[in-house]
Amino acid sequence: MPNKSKPAPSADEIAEMATRGEDVSQFFTGQFTVVRPVRRVNVDLTQGMLRELDERAAKLNISRQAVIKTLLRQAMDQAGPMTKPQAG
Numbered sequence: 001m002p003n004k005s006k007p008a009p010s011a012d013e014i015a016e017m018a019t020r021g022e023d024v025s026q027f028f029t030g031q032f033t034v035v036r037p038v039r040r041v042n043v044d045l046t047q048g049m050l051r052e053l054d055e056r057a058a059k060l061n062i063s064r065q066a067v068i069k070t071l072l073r074q075a076m077d078q079a080g081p082m083t084k085p086q087a088g
Contacts, residue, residue: 043068 008027009017018024045053057064 014024014027053064053067057067060067
């Protein structure tokens with residue numbers, strides 16, 4: 001008879017176990033990415049830009065916000081690092 005392992009618990013189940021005081025360290029690898037707090041901003045866009053964003057989002061099957069973040073990241077990477085003005 002093959003040895004069937006139980007499926008890994010969901011995040012909610014792990015949280016419940018931790019709340020009950022159970023050791024949940026086995027579910028963590030010790031490798032993680034720090035997620036920095038998100039700040040919300042408002043951006044005014046023309047109707048044409050909004051339409052283009054929505055078309056890209058639909059084509060890629062991702063959210064409008066994901067398109068904006070991706071394009072902004074690409075533009076910032078392409079522009080290179082900002083240099084501080086020289087004093088004097």
